[in-house]
Amino acid sequence: MFGKSHLAALLLIAAAALPLCAQTADVDITPGDAVNHFIPQQTLGAGLDRISVEAIDKALTPRMLATVAPSGWEPITYRQNTDLSVEAWHWNPNGTWSDPAGHGYFTGSTALGEPIRYSYGYSLPRRGFTRNDGTGNTGYSRLTDGDTNTFWKSNPYLTQRYTGEPDSLHPQWVMLDLKDKQLVDAIRIDWAAPYATHFDVQYWTGLDPIGKPTEGVWETFPDGSISAGKGGEETISLTDIPQVVQFVRIFMTASSNTCDADGPSDPRNCVGYAIRELYLGTLGPHGEFHDMVRHTPDQDQTTTYCSSVDPWHTADDLLNTHQAQVGFDLFYTSGITHNLPAMIPIAMLYSQPEDAAAEIRYIEERHYPISYVEMGEEADGQYISPEDYGALYLQFAAAIHKVDPNLRLGGPAFQGVNEDIRIWPDASGNTSWFSRFLNYLRSHGRMQDLAFFSFEHYPLIPCAFTWADLYEEPQRIDHIIQVWHNDGLPKDVPYFITESNLSSGDSEASLDNLAGLWLADYVGSFLAAGGNGLYYFHYLPLSEDRGCNNSPGVFGMFTVDKNYNVVQPLSQFFASELINTEWIEPGKQVNTIFPASSTVSDGAGHMLVTAYADLRPDKQWSVMLVNRDQDNAHAIKVAFHNNDNGRTLGFSGDVHAVIFGKEQYAWHPQIVSPMSHPDNPDEPVIVSGYGHADPDGPPKQEDLHMTPTSGIEIPAASIMVIRGSLAPVDQQR
Secondary structure: OOOHHHHHHHHOEOHHHHHHHOOEEEEEOOHHHOOEEEOHHHHEEEEEOOEEHHHHHHHOOHHHHHHHHHHOOOOEEEOOOOOOOOEEEEOOOOEEEEEOOOEEEEEEOOOOOOOOOEEEEEEOOOOOOOOOOOOOOOOOOOOOOOOOOOOEEOOHHHOHHHHOOOHHHOOEEEEEEEEEEEEEOEEEEEEOOOOEEEEEEEEEOOOOOOOOOOOOOEEEEEEEEEOOOOOOEEEEEOOOOOEEEEEEEEEEEEEOOOOOOOOOOOHHHHOOOEEEEEEEEEEOOOOOEEEOOOOOOOOOOOEEEEOOOOOOEEHHHOOOOOEEEEOHHHHHHOOOOOOOOEEEEEOOOOOOHHHHHHHHHHHHHOOOOEEEEEEOOOHHHHOOOHHHHHHHHHHHHHHHHHHOOOOOEEEEEEOOOOOOOEOOOOOOOOOEHHHHHHHHHHHOOOHHHOOEEEEEEOOEOOOOOOHHHHHHHHHHHHHHHHHHHHOOOOOOOOEEEEEEOOEOOOOHHHHOHHHHHHHHHHHHHHHHOOOOEEEEOOOOOOOOEEOHHHOEEOOOOEEEOOOOOEEEEOHHHHHHHHHHHHHOOOOOOOEEEEOEEEOOEOOOOOEOEEEEEEEOOOOOEEEEEEEOOOOOOEEEEEEEEEOOOOEEEEEEEEEEEEEEEOOOEEEEOOOEEEEEOOOOOOOEEEOOOOOEEEEEOOOEEEEEEEOOOOEEEEOOOEEEEEEEEEEEHHHOO
């Protein structure tokens, strides 16, 4: 650890020694060149997701929130996980069913009864996914479950009755994945009601229609176009010569509009498409069908995908009471919102407009403040088309704005991606999901309903990244924002990253100093790119999990024990403090970001030191420097340039410096014995527990006296914040 005099000697390089400080961090402080103006209390926040009931009870407490608060994240976004899990969200456990018998479509109650502490997701019994990007290893598809008493059904809100558009503009589909290429010449479809009267059976010409949707096309089998479907169990000879295929799709464009077993009392029972079971294979010489689909009610079934799912369900479909969304009353009264307006989600992909409107009415009648409403969650992970998402978006927006026309709505909360989201092309060849969604809103004259655009940011693949990946973060942010604008996002529509961390899964790297340095670069580069708000995830301290190679990992700022008592703060906690309370000035006043860059590189094009400059409301200039070099300190001079008058300035007088690096924090991993556990060979034998940090902060603080030509030395693998006043270089005393 640095002593005060030793740190000062390291930090300050006198003007006489400037040849040692040939590298610079340059800040453009020309008034018209500012790149962002933001209010921290509205811009830098964190997220709360569905968690265990135990975590709600033990972690969402005043004592725990007081521990987390110094991180400085202020506004909160409430994450809605049920869309990811193909569930209907009962945001209020009390409400009414469309069928009083306890099934159908559930609408939460707006009555202000007992405060809501927990809310749950109900599994959808008409599901057509084996798995998707959210459900992981939970649930299964009814299309290949081997039970003809169950069925998949499409979302009724995507039919003409609700969209006001012909069903052919919102085609629905189901897809089979045979896992490898097989000879196929026939399909058997056991239709439920309503069934498709017009549909095409198609095969994919490329490798993977989900992962590589632009590297192939859907071809209709020679005899796969059906224009007079009759429903029932239908066996179709697709081709005279068996075709080698892996992926087969049924593409439906017209419905019988006949009613399912629940009858015509609810029009939602009589629109869309429904299939009991799918069979795919070959026909024998005597017309016998040879099926190659595995039918089983679990994830070992032949994998299926679908375009949408009917949100119909029953009271018996509450299958998981261990995990819960935090009840809105507990959320707003616990203290986690800091008494600020919160970003609130509505379930959209597996819900109905009436329920979303009821949710908003309930929150407003409780006088809980809402900053924004996020419409659904990770639509791209549910394989829904942008036009279908757009159709739902407009219906839900209309219902919500009947309750409160002033609410600001947005979405679609894209998964953490680094590139544009590509899908199968439309008639014009457009494969950009976001571009087509924007086109849908524009064609309906409803762009005003998109008050903000949201996406998530998890840039690195869990368990597969190295220190060198840190070098790319500013470019990742710049690139993805440019992608969204190239897709047609208007310059005046704010954009938010509503969920973010190093990667989407727990890993030990999240415990290392690397995670803190990444966070500083991420926040700095997003604000420098003009971003309007970001939310760190996950705000509450939660228990460790097993990540890469059975090593522990956390998704947050602390480790906790089994009773959710904080054991240690982690690198992202200290980095958060530096960002939110040292670099910027927290609160209600405007901070201003100016362009900054450095000349410190490794000769291979990697910038080893990045710089981010803020003019704080207290009129101090604050520069955050991130040294991504693991091994070497770098001497650097910070120069401020005003292009309006040609002056160059530097820090002058009393300057405050804060450092967080490996001298202040070092993670020591657990030690795993090479011996197997005597009772369970697959269980590792832990010798030293989950690992620990030593030293474990805090950041080093130092008051310095500088001249405009002074240089500073940034320790290896560190974040440094320098804050003070400026004077012109030619006025040095």
